[in-house]
Amino acid sequence: MFKDHVKLAIKNLQHRMSRSLLTLLGIAIGIMAIISLMALGEGMQQAVTGELSSLSDVIVVSTGGGFFSSFGSGGTPSEYFTDRDIATVERTQGVRDVSTQLSASAFAEYNGKKTLISLTGMDVMVMTLQYSNQRLESGDLLTENDQNQIMIGYGIAHDTFEADVSIGERITINGKKFFVSGIFAKQGMSGFSSDSLVLMNSRDFKKLTGQSNISIIYLRVNDVNEVEPIAARIQDAINQNHGRKDFARATTMTSILETVQSIIGILQLVLVAIASIALVVASIGIMNTMLTSVMERTREIGIMKAIGATNQNIMSIFIIEGMLVSSIGGIVGIVLGIFGSQGLTVILNNFMMMGGSSNLAPVITLISVVLAVTVSLIVGVLSSLYPAWKAARMSPIEAVRYE
Amino acid sequence: MMNTNVIVTENLSKTYGKPPLQVFALRQTNLYIKHGDYIAIIGPSGSGKSTLMNLLGCLDKPTTGKIFIEGHDVSTLNENELARIRREKIGFIFQKYNLIPTLNALENIELSMGFAGVDSQLRTEKAKKLLEMVDLSKRLTHKPSELSGGEQQRVAIARALANDPSIILADEPTGNVDTKSGENIMSILEEINREGETIIVVSHNMTIAQRAKRVLRIQDGVVTEEYV
Numbered sequence: 221m222f223k224d225h226v227k228l229a230i231k232n233l234q235h236r237m238s239r240s241l242l243t244l245l246g247i248a249i250g251i252m253a254i255i256s257l258m259a260l261g262e263g264m265q266q267a268v269t270g271e272l273s274s275l276s277d278v279i280v281v282s283t284g285g286g287f288f289s290s291f292g293s294g295g296t297p298s299e300y301f302t303d304r305d306i307a308t309v310e311r312t313q314g315v316r317d318v319s320t321q322l323s324a325s326a327f328a329e330y331n332g333k334k335t336l337i338s339l340t341g342m343d344v345m346v347m348t349l350q351y352s353n354q355r356l357e358s359g360d361l362l363t364e365n366d367q368n369q370i371m372i373g374y375g376i377a378h379d380t381f382e383a384d385v386s387i388g389e390r391i392t393i394n395g396k397k398f399f400v401s402g403i404f405a406k407q408g409m410s411g412f413s414s415d416s417l418v419l420m421n422s423r424d425f426k427k428l429t430g431q432s433n434i435s436i437i438y439l440r441v442n443d444v445n446e447v448e449p450i451a452a453r454i455q456d457a458i459n460q461n462h463g464r465k466d467f468a469r470a471t472t473m474t475s476i477l478e479t480v481q482s483i484i485g486i487l488q489l490v491l492v493a494i495a496s497i498a499l500v501v502a503s504i505g506i507m508n509t510m511l512t513s514v515m516e517r518t519r520e521i522g523i524m525k526a527i528g529a530t531n532q533n534i535m536s537i538f539i540i541e542g543m544l545v546s547s548i549g550g551i552v553g554i555v556l557g558i559f560g561s562q563g564l565t566v567i568l569n570n571f572m573m574m575g576g577s578s579n580l581a582p583v584i585t586l587i588s589v590v591l592a593v594t595v596s597l598i599v600g601v602l603s604s605l606y607p608a609w610k611a612a613r614m615s616p617i618e619a620v621r622y623e
Numbered sequence: 624m625m626n627t628n629v630i631v632t633e634n635l636s637k638t639y640g641k642p643p644l645q646v647f648a649l650r651q652t653n654l655y656i657k658h659g660d661y662i663a664i665i666g667p668s669g670s671g672k673s674t675l676m677n678l679l680g681c682l683d684k685p686t687t688g689k690i691f692i693e694g695h696d697v698s699t700l701n702e703n704e705l706a707r708i709r710r711e712k713i714g715f716i717f718q719k720y721n722l723i724p725t726l727n728a729l730e731n732i733e734l735s736m737g738f739a740g741v742d743s744q745l746r747t748e749k750a751k752k753l754l755e756m757v758d759l760s761k762r763l764t765h766k767p768s769e770l771s772g773g774e775q776q777r778v779a780i781a782r783a784l785a786n787d788p789s790i791i792l793a794d795e796p797t798g799n800v801d802t803k804s805g806e807n808i809m810s811i812l813e814e815i816n817r818e819g820e821t822i823i824v825v826s827h828n829m830t831i832a833q834r835a836k837r838v839l840r841i842q843d844g845v846v847t848e849e850y851v
Contacts, residue, residue, distance in 0.1 A: 224734070228726075235724075520723055520724070525682075527709070527715065528706055528711070530707075531702060531703060531706075533738055616709075617682050617683055
């Protein structure tokens with residue numbers, strides 16, 4: 221019986237081909253939007269996870285408000301780590317590669333204008349770790365052998381002095397000349413902003429300022445599984461050194477990863493929710509088409525009832541029709557979504573500042589495909605339920621009525 | 624079988640609306656229709672012919688009174704039970720053929736067997752046989768739009784016979800076809816009747832009606848037997 225109903229539904233859809241195709245297109249577009257946005261979200265998720273998990277053995281210890289408030293922001297913290305803190309960190313078991321980020325205020329002069337800047341110094345190894353994914357407007361990252369060279373943020377290059385600074389030019393900092401060897405691209409409002417950064421290696425920093433104001437300590441652990449407990453131990457130990465509970469904060473990439481992932485998760489949900497609107501519109505489209513079809517087929521429905529179709533038979537014929545439209549639409553939508561997500565990625569990579577994630581690739585998961593098929597089937601059933609019920613309620617007398 | 628009557632009605636009435644604006648479409652009708660009967664129901668339009676036809680065909684429910692089909696009271700059945708009676712006991716033939724336009728001749732006949740749950744291979748076999756009987760074996764895969772009126776009506780006859788019904792209800796079966804096709808259709812119906820099938824023809828064409836064994840005249844909802 222089911223097979224007959226499917227056959228009947230297919231014949232009816234073929235009979236009204238252009239209308240069926242248009243209805244189907246609505247569903248296809250809705251599913252396409254969902255598939256491609258989910259693929260994009262998943263791609264972001266994986267890109268970020270991939271980048272950050274390569275740093276999963278890294279712990280960042282910072283003073284005050286934590287990692288996000290001071291990380292590369294160029295802001296000068298008011299408190300610094302002491303040599304004792306460094307020693308504490310180095311003594312901690314399972315720790316290797318301890319390095320530091322230094323901060324100080326300094327006067328910079330270029331083209332006759334003098335201004336106060338905050339200076340950041342770090343080991344080239346740390347610099348590479350932290351900035352290798354960042355887009356550069358021009359120039360290169362510093363290397364181990366570079367001397368008296370600096371990298372500057374977009375804001376320093378273009379908005380701080382009266383004239384733009386470009387690669388190879390010299391900025392005088394605290395009376396000493398430094399060559400600009402790299403300029404970071406514009407970052408905007410993000411917490412990771414490098415716009416006002418003036419970056420040099422720690423050797424030059426110490427020589428220039430005579431200080432070693434450590435605002436951030438970077439370290440690696442030997443065993444990735446130990447990263448969380450070691451971070452906690454270091455944080456406690458440093459806080460004990462200062463007799464305060466909130467002096468330092470040790471952050472692992474894992475916890476950053478979790479935060480970023482949950483942010484992307486929310487973003488993904490919002491995107492899919494927006495895409496779902498298209499699907500709702502499409503399902504109204506199915507309902508509308510089906511209602512028209514029910515009206516047109518009043519006589520046909522009456523005939524079928526007269527020759528013995530039950531209400532359930534009639535309902536199932538119409539519901540199968542709706543499900544066919546929506547599931548074929550869903551499959552077309554999945555295919556379009558696979559292409560659509562590629563297109564979206566190209567657009568995003570070209571026109572948006574994706575920072576380090578410029579090689580974003582869409583990821584179509586099996587779950588998203590299964591979800592799309594399920595959703596389209598449900599949409600098909602739900603949107604044909606009312607028209608089908610209306611059809612089933614029709615009186616068989618309509619069929620024998622003279623016109 | 625306990626009862627040789629295929630249809631019995633007891634004080635069958637159908638009214639529309641509520642008093643005082645009540646309209647009697649059919650009044651207190653008592654009918655006995657035997658197996659193998661050939662009955663014509665005649666009357667002017669608005670006389671209650673269609674109402675009687677709908678009631679006998681289990682398409683509609685009476686306001687009062689009872690209908691027995693092969694001894695079973697069908698006036699109290701619900702919609703789905705009525706649908707079962709329609710597909711098992713009754714074969715309809717309509718003035719406008721009423722074939723499903725998207726299905727071809729064979730599929731139209733198979734459809735009603737499908738609703739009755741007949742196995743699909745058996746269905747095709749039987750549908751072919753029936754179409755052969757109405758002389759349409761060369762038109763199996765033609766859609767209704769590709770058939771003449773007479774041919775469509777013959778497909779409809781084949782469809783009406785598909786589930787071996789006890790009664791064939793034909794509503795103006797020749798109303799929409801030319802004289803020659805009409806004659807052809809009537810002779811097929813009479814042939815079926817000779818083989819033992821109960822036939823009820825509704826018509827206002829007296830020449831058609833007079834071929835029947837019994838003629839029931841209906842006027843203002845009152846049925847009277849006419850002896851010819």
